[in-house]
Amino acid sequence: MFTVKIRESIMIAHSLPDPFFGPAQNMHGATYVADVEFQSVQLTEQNVVLDIGEAKSITKNVLSQLNYQNLDELSIFEGQLTTTEFLAKYIHDQIRIASRDIFTGTIKVCLGETHDAWASYQGD
Amino acid sequence: MFTVKIRESIMIAHSLPDPFFGPAQNMHGATYVADVEFQSVQLTEQNVVLDIGEAKSITKNVLSQLNYQNLDELSIFEGQLTTTEFLAKYIHDQIRIASRDIFTGTIKVCLGETHDAWASYQGD
Amino acid sequence: MFTVKIRESIMIAHSLPDPFFGPAQNMHGATYVADVEFQSVQLTEQNVVLDIGEAKSITKNVLSQLNYQNLDELSIFEGQLTTTEFLAKYIHDQIRIASRDIFTGTIKVCLGETHDAWASYQGD
């Protein structure tokens, strides 16, 4: 199994309006350091998992839709608790769609939210 | 597959009394930077793998039993070679027991012992 | 010169309402990984720069006033552009005041805002 992983980051605001989240019910924010991993059992004829330039471009484009946004105001997240786990899957799903012409393997998105906490989603 | 990972650290003394370990047969010590990962195929209704506050509290409580201890003097480790691998499984098993009311998925414990060596245990 | 450095992090929302900041004029947010350094030419009789437990407690207390907050709504920051540089100095000044009974040396606060950008303030 081969993998390629790239790192980007975004800065967002949101609130988590459920008593479960205690102080995070307030409007607050986060930097997510996004590690996006592409996994494949085989390499292309150029000996790569995929075109890393394309992978970066797709990832930046997906992330740019969230970067510098207040997630509470985005209609795509209406009625959703935008936890780190939820956002990892959302970003995964968007990268999956945007990369389907160049990559069909497993994708993993890991979001680092502080120096001591991370959440990820991996899907086939 | 979703994961949540948290980081804590502990400082312990021990010796590894078997000729196999060369200079580590001496009483020495280590900082273990513990990365504890909780894996789950589904999220709760709050869109989380588990309550991260609970996960941190359980992890700190398990680690506090080892922190600032000389492992050679703990009866629970009598007759055991307390290698990093062994301790990763021990911490895993204790977190498994302490979290069983709130989490039933896979748990992975990775202990960083220097800037260039790690050992981990993952169990279902 | 001796130093002791500790790391904590906070998650905040804010906006930077000046055209200079482009997309960061939007309500967005950040995780700040705060490295707080205490510098001293001498050690105490216990061979330390200061009581690291006290230093952590003071730092956590200062940071807790910002953590999970929307800085735009805090009266202490009214009319201020809460840039990373500004916040590094604000946190420095608050730690300075809160630690004055136990420490009189130089303090440096460095805030990491992404995996590739930091700002700091150091004052005597």
Place this chain on the structure above:
Amino acid sequence: MFTVKIRESIMIAHSLPDPFFGPAQNMHGATYVADVEFQSVQLTEQNVVLDIGEAKSITKNVLSQLNYQNLDELSIFEGQLTTTEFLAKYIHDQIRIASRDIFTGTIKVCLGETHDAWASYQGD
């Protein structure tokens, strides 16, 4: 599942002579920070995955054949595009062969090529 991971690094020159690689068709170079992971379902009687000293020695020996080399001039790579993915598998295969008397589990080699890009190969 237990793992042990060690870190070493090498510095090499090479070119990637295919239009696919754009500017990387030029003679250029890289530092690869190599994370080598050994995975095993059981521990030895000394409570280890394998002798970490042996693992380091084998890894250093394999890497030393590439360190400070121009890969374009090595006959073993003639006609090959020495991408990071390809090199991760090559290093994996060499460590596999060199360690077969002391380890039969899964080996993963992850090469960090910048602060924001990695490639890996894992084989049974």
Place this chain on the structure above:
Amino acid sequence: MFTVKIRESIMIAHSLPDPFFGPAQNMHGATYVADVEFQSVQLTEQNVVLDIGEAKSITKNVLSQLNYQNLDELSIFEGQLTTTEFLAKYIHDQIRIASRDIFTGTIKVCLGETHDAWASYQGD
């Protein structure tokens, strides 16, 4: 004293043709993870050390002249031993020139060449 620091990286080939450098006399290469720090005693009226977007743009532009290059073939380095220390100063000097209309404080360039070695140059 305020600072802003940004991180970028480049990949180059070169040789160090002096017996002093042992195996590094060979054509080899390196990834340099470049941390560029801008230091200032005062902030602008926008509460920043300098426009971080401009700082990134200037830094990327300076680094792009070296990225994916064989330094042995660049006329600007003819007859020079392109050590990490030398390159840190070269990059510093180029960023100094390129930023002189927007920044007049101290600049520090630190180049990480492996996971365990760095060189830097700081100039007023």
Place this chain on the structure above:
Amino acid sequence: MFTVKIRESIMIAHSLPDPFFGPAQNMHGATYVADVEFQSVQLTEQNVVLDIGEAKSITKNVLSQLNYQNLDELSIFEGQLTTTEFLAKYIHDQIRIASRDIFTGTIKVCLGETHDAWASYQGD
């Protein structure tokens, strides 16, 4: 000002027998990740701060006298509280002595003791 920095680590046991240290009065231990920095206003004729191979060799030799030791049993530390600050200065002083034939500039030793705490000593 030029600097070169290298990283090594050691694993030691010790106790801090003063009520000031609370639980660290127990026999416990630590991994110290040692960052050793050599600072110089000028480069040698080979464009380096100093011979990095010599610097590594001197540093490893100094650290090897502490590695895998119980500091409480070393006569050189009798009656001393071997805090991280104290050890940073001790290692600095030993590297100073061992390197005096090849380096006369400033030396800084920073010891990382966990993922969120460091102490350092810098001397001319």
